[in-house]
Amino acid sequence: MLESCNVGVLGGGQLGRMLMEAANRLNIRMTILDSDNAPAKQISAHSGHVTGSFADRASVCKLADVCDIITAEIEHVDTYTLEEVEDQVEVQPSWQSIRIIQDKFAQKVHLSRFGIPMAEYKELKSNTVEELEAIGEELGYPLMLKSKTLAYDGRGNYTVKAKSSVPAALDSLKNRPLYAEKWVSFRMELAVIVVKTKDGVLSYPTVETIQENSICKLVYAPSRGISDAVDKKAQELARNAVAAFDGKGVFGVEMFLLEDDSLLLCELASRIHNSGHYSIEACPMSQFEAHLRAILDLPIPQQSLKIRQPAIMVNILGGTTPDSHLKVAERALSIPNASIHLYSKGAARLGRKMGHITVTARTMKEAETLVEPLLEPTDTIVATSASPMLFFPPKPAYTRPKPTIGVVMGSDSDLKTLIPGLNLLKYNFGIEPEVDITSAHRTPDYMAEYASTAASRGIKVIIAAAGGAAHLPGMARCAYLVTSDWSAGEGEFVGWS
Known part of the structure; x- marks a missing residue:
C-alpha cells in the first residue's frame, strides 16, 4: 500500500528534506516540485521530480x-x-485552508469567528501615514506593523515604537497589504504541533520557543516553568484553532503566555513547523512522519507523540561568512546526544536557516548544560544578523542582475492573474521582473515616483496591469513607456504601448 502511493510536495527546502527522510523509511515515494538542487531532491534518487516553481501553474499541473x-x-x-486540480488529485491540507492561512490577516479574521483569543488587530486600507497614526492612537505604541502575505521568519514585520516611527514603517514595507497588531507584553512564547487526521486532532506536547529578531532561536521540549493548567489550556487552544480549518496534516500553532497565565494565539502554519524539529530525536514519531501518516490515513497512536526525554533544539543561521554556520555544527560534534541536521543549502546567507541541532538528555537541567557551548557561536551569528527595527535579513553579498522590466498592479488581488505572465517572463525568457503594487487610487504619489524613477533603476519597460479601471496604465504612462494588461483573460498578451 505504501509503495503504491506517490506523494507530491510543493517545495523542497529543509522541511521537504526532513519529510523525505521520513518517507524513505516508510518506502513512500515522494515527488518534489522545486529547483534542481533543492535540499529535498538531494537525498532522493528517483528521476521523476519536477523542476519549476510551486507558484507556477504549469509546474503544479505537471506535479498533479x-x-x-x-x-x-x-x-x-x-x-x-490547487483549486483547479483538486478533482484530479487529493490536496492536503485543503487549498481553502492554505489560502486563508497564507494571508495572515485573513487567518485572524477566520479564527476570530471561532472565538480564538488573539491580540487586537486592525487592517490598513490605504497605507497612509494618517491612517496608521490613527490606528496607533487606538492600539497604542509600540505596535507591530505586519504584511498580510509573504511574511515569515521576521520578514515583513516592523516594530512601530512611536508615532514618529510611522513614516519609516510604511516606507520599509512599501505598498504591501498591511495590518497592525496591538503590542503584547508576554511572559513566554509557546508552541504546539497539532496533527489533524480524518478522525480528529492530536497534539504533541507544549514547547517553549525563544525568538530573536522574530526568528526562532531555541525550542525547549517540554516547556519550562508552566503549570499543568497552562499546559492544558495551550493544548486546547492549539487544537481548537486547527479544528477551524479543513484538511489533514501537521499544523504549527504559536501563542503568547501572558503574566496572568492567559493565552493569545500568535499565528498558525498549515505545515510541518520549525518548533517541532525536536520530535525527530525526542519522540517515537516525528512531526514529519506524523504528517505523512495523517494525509495518507495511516494510524497515529497518541502515545507516539509523547516526549521520551527532554530536548533542546538550536537553530543554526547563516552568519557573515559563507561557512560561519559550520562552526556551530563542528562544536556540536563533541557534545553527547547532540544530533546535527545540516540542510545542504550551499554557502550561507546572513540570517538564513542553514541547519539545526537537537540535544537530548535525562533531565532538562542536563540538556541545558550540554547545549551551553552551542549558544556562544549562535549568539554571535544572531547578533550580526539583527536589525534594530525592521526585521529583514541584510542582503547577501552577491547582487542579482538589475531587472529591466517592471510589473505593477493596483492591488495584491491582481497577482493571481499575473502569475502566469510573471512565470512566462522568468522561465521562458529568463527575465526576472521587478514586481510592485502601485495603486493609482490609494497611493498615487508612490505610483508616480515608481514610474518616474524606473529608468534610473535600469527599467526599460513597465507592464501595468489594470483592474476594473485603466487609471494605472494611463497615469504611469505619463512618466514612462507602458504595456498594459498583457495577462488578462487566460494569460495571452493583450494591450498597448
Whole structure:
C-alpha cells in the first residue's frame, strides 16, 4: 500500500528534506516540485521530480499529473491552481485552508469567528501615514506593523515604537497589504504541533520557543516553568484553532503566555513547523512522519507523540561568512546526544536557516548544560544578523542582475492573474521582473515616483496591469513607456504601448 502511493510536495527546502527522510523509511515515494538542487531532491534518487516553481501553474499541473496526493512544505503556493486540480488529485491540507492561512490577516479574521483569543488587530486600507497614526492612537505604541502575505521568519514585520516611527514603517514595507497588531507584553512564547487526521486532532506536547529578531532561536521540549493548567489550556487552544480549518496534516500553532497565565494565539502554519524539529530525536514519531501518516490515513497512536526525554533544539543561521554556520555544527560534534541536521543549502546567507541541532538528555537541567557551548557561536551569528527595527535579513553579498522590466498592479488581488505572465517572463525568457503594487487610487504619489524613477533603476519597460479601471496604465504612462494588461483573460498578451 505504501509503495503504491506517490506523494507530491510543493517545495523542497529543509522541511521537504526532513519529510523525505521520513518517507524513505516508510518506502513512500515522494515527488518534489522545486529547483534542481533543492535540499529535498538531494537525498532522493528517483528521476521523476519536477523542476519549476510551486507558484507556477504549469509546474503544479505537471506535479498533479504524476501524484496521488499533493501537500506543501510552505504556505506561499499557488492555491488557485490547487483549486483547479483538486478533482484530479487529493490536496492536503485543503487549498481553502492554505489560502486563508497564507494571508495572515485573513487567518485572524477566520479564527476570530471561532472565538480564538488573539491580540487586537486592525487592517490598513490605504497605507497612509494618517491612517496608521490613527490606528496607533487606538492600539497604542509600540505596535507591530505586519504584511498580510509573504511574511515569515521576521520578514515583513516592523516594530512601530512611536508615532514618529510611522513614516519609516510604511516606507520599509512599501505598498504591501498591511495590518497592525496591538503590542503584547508576554511572559513566554509557546508552541504546539497539532496533527489533524480524518478522525480528529492530536497534539504533541507544549514547547517553549525563544525568538530573536522574530526568528526562532531555541525550542525547549517540554516547556519550562508552566503549570499543568497552562499546559492544558495551550493544548486546547492549539487544537481548537486547527479544528477551524479543513484538511489533514501537521499544523504549527504559536501563542503568547501572558503574566496572568492567559493565552493569545500568535499565528498558525498549515505545515510541518520549525518548533517541532525536536520530535525527530525526542519522540517515537516525528512531526514529519506524523504528517505523512495523517494525509495518507495511516494510524497515529497518541502515545507516539509523547516526549521520551527532554530536548533542546538550536537553530543554526547563516552568519557573515559563507561557512560561519559550520562552526556551530563542528562544536556540536563533541557534545553527547547532540544530533546535527545540516540542510545542504550551499554557502550561507546572513540570517538564513542553514541547519539545526537537537540535544537530548535525562533531565532538562542536563540538556541545558550540554547545549551551553552551542549558544556562544549562535549568539554571535544572531547578533550580526539583527536589525534594530525592521526585521529583514541584510542582503547577501552577491547582487542579482538589475531587472529591466517592471510589473505593477493596483492591488495584491491582481497577482493571481499575473502569475502566469510573471512565470512566462522568468522561465521562458529568463527575465526576472521587478514586481510592485502601485495603486493609482490609494497611493498615487508612490505610483508616480515608481514610474518616474524606473529608468534610473535600469527599467526599460513597465507592464501595468489594470483592474476594473485603466487609471494605472494611463497615469504611469505619463512618466514612462507602458504595456498594459498583457495577462488578462487566460494569460495571452493583450494591450498597448
